[in-house]
Amino acid sequence: MKRLEEMLLTREAGSEIMIGNTAVVRAMIESGVKVVTSYPGSPTPEIAQAIMSVPADRNPLHFQFSVNEKVATEVAFGASINGHLSCVFFKSVGLNVASDTFVQLSLMELIGGMVVMIGDDPGANSSQNEQDNRHYALMSYTPVFEPSTPQEAYAMFKEATRISKEMKMPIILRLTTHVCHAKERVAFGTWSPEETDSKSRFDVDNGPYIPITSVSLKMKRRALEKLESFRDYSEDSALNRIVDNHSNKGIISSGTAFLSLMDCVLEMDEKPDILKLGITNPLPKELIESFLRNHSEVKVLEELDQVIEQQVKSLAYDRRTKTRIIGKEHIDDFIGEYLPDKVREIISRTWPGTVEPSHEAPSSVEIPARPAQMCPGCGHRSAFFAVKSALKKIDITVADIGCYTLGAFEPYNLGQVLLCMGHCSGTGSGLSLFNDERRVVAFIGDSTLFHAGLPGIINAVYNNHKMTLIVMENGTTAMTGHQDHPGSGSSVRGPATKISIRKLLDALGVAFIKEVDTYQQTKLKKLVEDALGFDGFSVVIARHPCMLKFTREQRRKLKTMPKPVRVGSKCDRRYVCVKRFACPTFQRGEDGSVWVQEDLCIGDRSCMQTCPVDAIIPSE
Amino acid sequence: MSSSRLDRFDIYINGVGGQGIGMLSELIVRAIDHSGQVVRGADTHGLAQRGGMVVSHIRKGKDTYSPLIGKKNAQLAVSLERHEAMRAIAEQQLEEGGVLIYYDAVWQPLGVRLGNTPQLSNNDLEDAAERCNLMLIRVFQEDLPDARMQNVILLAEIAARVLVPGVSLEHYERAMEDLMEGALLERNSKLFRSHVRRQSGDN
């Protein structure tokens, strides 16, 4: 069997089939990165998985999951100004959380070098929006490398560390979902491990590091000067390249949109020239000007916002070029991933007749949707089933981000509003004002509580908001793949201080706190009723370990697993199990009977109490 | 240039989270790689939970850039569940004349369980495949001890029928050796070989 660890630690150059998220980890090791920090979020969790495939005692990377993206960025920053090459990575919206810290980085002399690796998510495949983080790069004067493939992600990571160290500036490596998860054979170089280096090199003389009043403007000037010299580098960099098809039409593109374009161009008789930008901030002005001058029409084919387009148009104005520049023409052009079909559509609209529009015809086949579900045995399902019975129709429920967001959908419909991680106590507090009839209940996961939930809770206590918060404590960060968090009692390096949510809330002065295992549905219902009756901010901790994680661990340890339940003869077809409890194991027979899909049932029996006629029974 | 002259073979794989799509896809990717052909692809698994849809794209050949396949482009679709096989048809993943091979497991989608829409039958699938001019192959093994082996049965069918051009049994077996070891490898190799034999005997 091929082992990830062996590939990551081999001294020799080679090649292997891998995803982008793995390729960047090989690049980290080859470039001598010392400190890596993160908070989990798609599309980046496999980066952490690859790092963690090497046990801590022989891992050249000191890795940690930090409590959130802001702290992760600060830890990586601290390491860098102490002289150690660092990298922080997180998902797209993570940059919003990190932003207060992030925007200061370019003002600082990062003597060790630092790469900020972002997993943007055009198409919002697994995020609450598809924000274009290149805007942050512009506002913070930070260079951006933008790979199209895993091979490029590997190469650009190495180049980013080299430049970052040399220029002591932060560099963004902007991955997107289908660079992170694309798979191909990636060629990598040699690795010569460095001696362990525990020397502290932090020195205020490298600074200034205190950006206050006029000093901050000097620091800004230095950041802008660095950016301009980076632009000079970018003019000659091979990361920006031209695909020459001897055409008078040109296209400027980058990232995965470039790949979709190349697929489209294969089918064109008259192929346009392409300027492929691997560096999207700052733009290479001379290179772009000459590309404009060499073509009569240039299309800017850019996923998400008009970041390149507006700069190209502004440059064309300054340099008085005559080229017709075609940018975004429709609202649709701003929305969604630039997949092969979308790009084909855009090119056929830009230059009619050069390529056939998309192949898709209206479908004549109907198929039921398959939304994501809570797993069989999930403690969140038991909690939602019980909480629902304690609520009135008019009550307001506030969702937050995690597996428990799924409570917002059929058939539970608990959770009617969602902004971002940790918003629920703040939003719920606002909803409770000038509101005498409708009780407010919010749901928050344990990882989310540590990440961004505390200020909202503190605010609710301090300003005495009347609402109920249900903490869905499953001991892990489940949705993103079971990463540990400060409440789980372990970390990447093994056992860790377990921060008790109960004690934390106690210390914050929350006056009503009750705890219960979610499988005790009757008790949970009662506690929620009591909490709703409490005049102030009340909390119910609804606890049950993540059963997907638990079952996987049991499978590894035990030979025999608990037997699935079955539906006995008492069943009189009320369908509570299929329609209201809605564990996916319960299926409907064509004759109206209910049967248990045994491939799914984990034998947890949390369903048995939900059947009004006790028809769900253990199989012996 | 007509697209049919390009060196390109696209495979669309779908199923339900928890069915072992990741493994099946990685096995095919590595088998193609062992056959000496260019391969790329991507798994798309928005929310990784059990019970949601999981899709994987595989592209073989030199004339491919994006890891993702365009609509009506795939020559082969592989589904691990009956409703998902219908979804591959409904979403027009296959080109005309393409092959859809599916394992006939049923994990009812939410709408079926809520009673809003009926469960699909194999006849529904056959009708849809005929209307869309696709070749449909149903795979099912009665005596399978563990549902997590369904992906290996599908792999054996794909291998035995040589549904991926230029990729032979030996390449699939080498892919299995890349990704598994010990008892797991033994169990799955045995199942793979016996199913290949069974399949070849049937034909």
Ligand SMILES: Cc1ncc(C[n+]2csc(CCOP(=O)(O)OP(=O)(O)O)c2C)c(N)n1
């Ligand atoms: C700022 C930000 N960072 C990361 C994520 C990705 N993410 C989605 S859910 C989740 C955490 C869920 O953990 P928890 O609150 O414990 O709920 P569970 O999934 O375990 O039920 C994360 C980190 C995000 N959406 N936003």
